[in-house]
Amino acid sequence: MAPRTDRHHAGPPLGPPLFVIGGGPGGLAVAAALRERGVRAVVLEKASVVGASWRGRYERLRLHTTRRLSALPGLPLPRQFGRWVARDDMARYLEKYADVHDLEIVTGVEVFRVEAAEGGGWVLHATGGRRLTSTAVVVATGHHHTPLLPDWPGLAGYGGEVVHAAAYRSPAPYTGKDVLVVGAGNSGAEIAVDLAEGGAARVRLAVRTVPHLVRRSVAGWPAQYTGVLVRRLPVWLADRVLRLLCRLTVPDLSAHGLPRPTTGLVARLRGADAFPVYDTGLVDAVRRGLVEPVAAVESFEQGKVVLADGTVLAPDAVIAATGYRRALEDLVGHLGVLDAHGRPLTHGARTPAQAPGLYFTGFTQPVSGTLRELARDAARIARAVTTGRPGRGSRRWRAGRRR
Numbered sequence: 001m002a003p004r005t006d007r008h009h010a011g012p013p014l015g016p017p018l019f020v021i022g023g024g025p026g027g028l029a030v031a032a033a034l035r036e037r038g039v040r041a042v043v044l045e046k047a048s049v050v051g052a053s054w055r056g057r058y059e060r061l062r063l064h065t066t067r068r069l070s071a072l073p074g075l076p077l078p079r080q081f082g083r084w085v086a087r088d089d090m091a092r093y094l095e096k097y098a099d100v101h102d103l104e105i106v107t108g109v110e111v112f113r114v115e116a117a118e119g120g121g122w123v124l125h126a127t128g129g130r131r132l133t134s135t136a137v138v139v140a141t142g143h144h145h146t147p148l149l150p151d152w153p154g155l156a157g158y159g160g161e162v163v164h165a166a167a168y169r170s171p172a173p174y175t176g177k178d179v180l181v182v183g184a185g186n187s188g189a190e191i192a193v194d195l196a197e198g199g200a201a202r203v204r205l206a207v208r209t210v211p212h213l214v215r216r217s218v219a220g221w222p223a224q225y226t227g228v229l230v231r232r233l234p235v236w237l238a239d240r241v242l243r244l245l246c247r248l249t250v251p252d253l254s255a256h257g258l259p260r261p262t263t264g265l266v267a268r269l270r271g272a273d274a275f276p277v278y279d280t281g282l283v284d285a286v287r288r289g290l291v292e293p294v295a296a297v298e299s300f301e302q303g304k305v306v307l308a309d310g311t312v313l314a315p316d317a318v319i320a321a322t323g324y325r326r327a328l329e330d331l332v333g334h335l336g337v338l339d340a341h342g343r344p345l346t347h348g349a350r351t352p353a354q355a356p357g358l359y360f361t362g363f364t365q366p367v368s369g370t371l372r373e374l375a376r377d378a379a380r381i382a383r384a385v386t387t388g389r390p391g392r393g394s395r396r397w398r399a400g401r402r403r
């Protein structure tokens with residue numbers, strides 16, 4: 001392919017901008033891909049910095065996807081970050097990404113509502129009474145938008161400490177304490193291990209749906225590569241392959257209270273917001289009794305937590321790793337572009353028939369890795385915006401290589 005020449009160095013594209021809502025990896029990648037095609041894009045970010053979502057996550061966090069398959073288009077993640085990139089390195093990378101691509105980002109601006117403009121296009125209602133118009137809008141506000149705390153009976157009068165995993169940073173405040181972590185997704189599993197290794201006196205993990213435990217890497221082969229390979233297989237076949245792999249690589253923890261799931265991983269992934277849990281120490285911690293799986297939380301009573309099997313616990317603290325809401329209803333729900341679960345009806349380069357020019361990115365959880373898909377979607381969206389046709393981005397840009 002002939003190298004592109006001066007487009008990146010000719011200064012920012014001029015003219016009325018397209019707006020990208022959200023300055024996380026998804027929004028930044030789309031803005032960069034649009035710019036690569038000579039389209040002026042302005043990112044509106046409600047936080048005071050880009051990549052705020054990464055800065056705010058727990059200290060122990062490392063990507064469970066590989067450095068190479070987690071880079072955004074046009075800038076590799078540096079080799080010195082290692083194979084599993086740490087939280088702070090990811091945040092630094094996002095800042096550098098915005099710099100390198102010279103992105104136009106307005107921080108401290110939240111978009112509250114998107115409305116169809118008379119005569120076509122979109123009006124964005126944002127902080128400070130702003131009314132911004134644009135022919136196309138990309139919604140990149142994040143799958144993990146608003147912490148979700150179940151409506152447990154008795155929670156209001158419980159009186160004990162209950163925090164959402166989104167507020168968890170490190171085990172330090174829990175030294176010597178009896179902690180109940182609720183929810184065995186990636187965050188819950190990792191926080192439970194963090195607490196057990198970080199000095200908590202006792203750690204229990206309340207499990208409602210048994211997780212699909214997957215080794216992050218086996219003999220140097222990352223689970224993500226398998227995810228990429230099986231992604232296009234029929235669900236039944238993908239599930240067979242993955243079931244076999246799990247059986248070969250993850251021990252049976254039934255005796256420790258964590259049986260193997262009976263549903264297929266991909267089938268579950270498609271039907272609900274479930275995701276494989278990458279083992280970053282849980283298997284070992286459960287086997288050694290450092291993390292004790294218990295039944296799901298049913299309700300709260302004064303100072304007590306009641307589990308589904310009738311057990312009553314009195315932990316010093318409860319950490320609810322109970323997921324997030326996309327929270328798109330207020331922003332775009334009135335446009336008829338969401339399904340019954342609040343998920344966008346279209347994704348990536350496609351836009352709903354009733355809402356041309358309204359793009360969504362980052363609202364799926366593919367087994368091949370969200371960051372990888374965000375990167376690919378960015379190129380597809382940019383192409384759709386510039387050509388009017390959904391399609392694949394240029395090979396060089398998709399590959400995430402440095403310009």
Ligand SMILES: Cc1cc2nc3c(=O)[nH]c(=O)nc-3n(C[C@H](O)[C@H](O)[C@H](O)COP(=O)(O)OP(=O)(O)OC[C@H]3O[C@@H](n4cnc5c(N)ncnc54)[C@H](O)[C@@H]3O)c2cc1C
Nearest residue numbers: 022024025026046053063064065110111141142362370371
């Ligand atoms: C703990 C954790 C670990 C993860 N690890 C991995 C991993 O290893 N590999 C992987 O591929 N994926 C991972 N993911 C999933 C996903 O890649 C990340 O969540 C990623 O940050 C998603 O990028 P995003 O841009 O879609 O959303 P976000 O990173 O959430 O960014 C959205 C941005 O939009 C802003 N915003 C929201 N609403 C508005 C609004 N109305 N107006 C203006 N701004 C707004 C927010 O402040 C935020 O900065 C992980 C997720 C979590 C929660």
